[in-house]
Amino acid sequence: MEPSEASLEEIEFLSLSPNRVAVLGLLAEESHTRTELAGETGASQATLGRILSDFADRSWITRAGSEYRATATGCLVAAGFDDLQTILETERKLRTIVEYLPSEEFEFDIRRLSDATITLPTQTRPNAPLQRLLSLLREGERVRAVSHAFNEQTLTVVRERTGADVQTFEGVFSQDAIDALEADPSLRSPFRTLLENERATVRTRQEGVPIAAMVIDETAYLLLRDDHGVLRAAVDTDDDAVRSWAHERFEAYWADATPLEAGDLSSSTPE
Structure with missing residues (x-):
């Protein structure tokens, strides 16, 4: 009407x-x-x-x-x-990032993001969205993640926190993300150490993972990239509906993924 x-x-x-x-x-x-x-x-x-x-x-x-x-x-x-x-x-708050939001994946009213914290890269802090994630990870006790990538800084924080017995980690990653870790000699060993820790559980998904989302304790976190993989923003919120959605998406991808063990990684350095 x-x-x-x-x-x-x-x-x-x-x-x-x-x-x-x-x-x-x-x-x-x-x-x-x-x-x-x-x-x-x-x-x-x-x-x-x-x-x-x-x-x-x-x-x-x-x-x-x-x-x-x-x-x-x-x-x-x-x-x-x-x-x-x-x-x-x-x-108005979401205007600058709406084109990067995975709205087709959302099963909640977008108004639930009205109080979200939006972190944008700047000229002086181009990695501000990632730094926001790392600050949350350094305090988090329970982490659930789905992503198409697992970068060095995130891996380092998660490995240290789980190794200190102060964090549990469950992650679902695309096979491409796992292949990238295996192909990097400096990251393969830390990743293997993470997989050997009983406080960390990782699964891979051959079909890929279309979103980069985490639930860190009570906070839902989204890392937003454009079609070229350029980091554009981070969004995090304690909203109940968004957090429930993030848990549901994690569980859906988790059920459709293959468990990954340390022994599944190659031990040789690629030529």
Whole structure:
């Protein structure tokens, strides 16, 4: 259903005045006097008089003595406008990274990312997204990962943490990621050490892994790259729905992957 001109005018009426939005939101929560509204919003009595009059004309509020409160339709408008603001704030936050988000894999409302921490590379800190991951890994006690890559820095932190008996690690990686580790003499031995640790379990997936995601304790983490493999951003959040999704994606890839043991790695250095 397309919005009518009248409904768009009402959206404009609210959006052009932060005080209108604030007053309606307050009255949707509970009753307030004009003095209380002035204290909460900082609006003058004259401004509040106009706002309350406009709201009364629309039957968005009702008055009982000195107190005002929102009607059922006033509460409906307040809730709807709050949702719209959340959507737009989330869109603005994700605007620069939306093309890199694996949204086709998401099974949660993207608004759940409204409070996420987004880490972008900069000229002075081009590896800022990876550094954000490493800081989380250095504190994490339980790590579950699915990825198409396993870089040296991440391997080093995980190997050290599991080796110190302060972290458990479960990972599902693409076969290409495992082949890259085997092909690098400086990484093959540390990776073998990780696999020999009973606190670490790794599986491989021949079909590949289309996302790079981790659950580190209570935090869900996404590492975002473009089609050329260039690191573009990291997103992490403690949101319950996003964390549940990350666990579900891990378990789905885990069930479809092959266990990898230290003995499965080649022992010779490639020519």
